[in-house]
Structure formats: C-alpha cells, structure tokens
C-alpha cells in the first residue's frame with residue numbers, strides 16, 4: 001500500500017467528495033498554486049486512485065489498493081485451501097501423540113470423539129510441556145493436557161481466508177480446525193473435516209505472487 005503524504009490524502013478527500021473537480025479548484029481550496037499540486041496529482045493518478053479527464057477534471061476511481069487486496073482475500077474461502085486434519089482420541093497417550101506429530105509433520109493435533117466430533121486441540125508446546133513434566137508419557141492421556149471445547153477457535157469451509165487469518169493472529173494460534181456444524185436441537189457439535197494453518201496462507205500468498 002502506498003503511503004500518501006498528508007497533502008495527498010487531503011487532495012484525495014477533496015476529489016472523492018467533490019469530483020470531478022479541476023486542478024484549479026483543488027488548488028483554490030487548499031490555497032496553493034496549481035504548480036505546487038502537480039506532482040501530488042501525478043502520484044495520485046499513477047497510483048490508480050484518481051482518474052483525469054481533459055476539460056472535466058479529476059475524479060475518484062473508487063479503487064484503492066487496499067480495497068483491492070481486501071477484496072482478493074475476502075473472495076478466497078477456507079474451503080479451497082485447507083489441509084487434511086490429523087486427529088487422535090482423548091485416550092491417546094502423550095507419547096503416541098508426539099510420534100504422530102513427527103510422522104505426520106504437523107504442529108497441531110485435534111482431539112475428537114466418535115464421528116470425528118471436536119473435543120480439543122494439542123500443540124507442539126503442550127506436548128513439550130507434558131514431556132518435560134517428568135511423568136511417564138506412555139501413561140499420560142492427551143485429555144489431561146489438551147485445550148478443550150468450548151475454548152477452541154474454529155473455522156468453516158465457507159469462511160473467508162481473511163477472516164480465518166485474522167482469527168489465527170488475534171488468538172495467537174497456529175492452526176484452526178475446519179468444521180462442519182452439526183445442529184442437534186438447541187445444541188451444536190462440530191465435526192472436524194480439516195485443518196487451516198499459517199502454512200495454507202503462505203501457500204496462497206506465494207501462489208498469488210507467482211501468478
């Protein structure tokens with residue numbers, strides 16, 4: 001995103017509220033000479049924020065770079081980018097969970113009950129902490145150390161990548177379970193169908209840049 005100077009921002013605001021407007025009118029409002037505005041108007045035109053029509057004046061294009069980026073990320077949906085989930089049950093030992101972490105090469109494992117219903121999440125550091133605790137990791141079930149529902153931050157295939165990325169940042173976690181919401185009366189349970197991680201976003205970022 002281009003950083004505009006205070007004067008350029010003022011000019012952009014005038015064009016947005018009063019455009020089409022001539023260079024002379026803008027200059028009058030800011031009590032500056034037209035020559036003094038020339039380079040600012042050139043920058044605003046080149047950046048695509050402002051259009052110029054001879055004899056009509058400058059007008060706001062309605063497109064600024066930030067809007068375009070936001071639009072792009074809001075169009076991408078979690079459903080098109082998530083990875084396969086790695087899950088265990090509550091009775092799985094910490095030892096086995098660590099082995100799965102290595103074999104599957106993931107940072108977060110989700111804990112599920114029957115029918116893949118989400119119960120919890122275990123991160124790398126949860127497992128490290130448990131391993132350092134001095135207890136026998138073969139006898140320690142993951143249920144003791146996991147973060148439990150309803151404290152798990154979720155996403156769905158229909159959510160935008162932008163919204164999911166904001167959740168990852170805001171809650172400072174590395175992965176979100178992608179869930180299908182199953183309503184049963186007034187209650188809802190969440191079937192784990194995927195995982196959405198910072199790596200998925202990095203892939204999208206690189207794909208966009210390479211295209």
Ligand code: ADP
Pocket residue numbers: 108121122123124125126146147151152153154172173174175176177
């Ligand atoms: P690490 O602990 O390895 O840095 P995270 O930052 O992802 O990894 O996890 C931080 C804590 O948040 C851990 O205790 C973990 O159990 C928990 N956690 C992981 N994923 C989620 C999630 N999607 N929602 C809520 N808590 C989570």
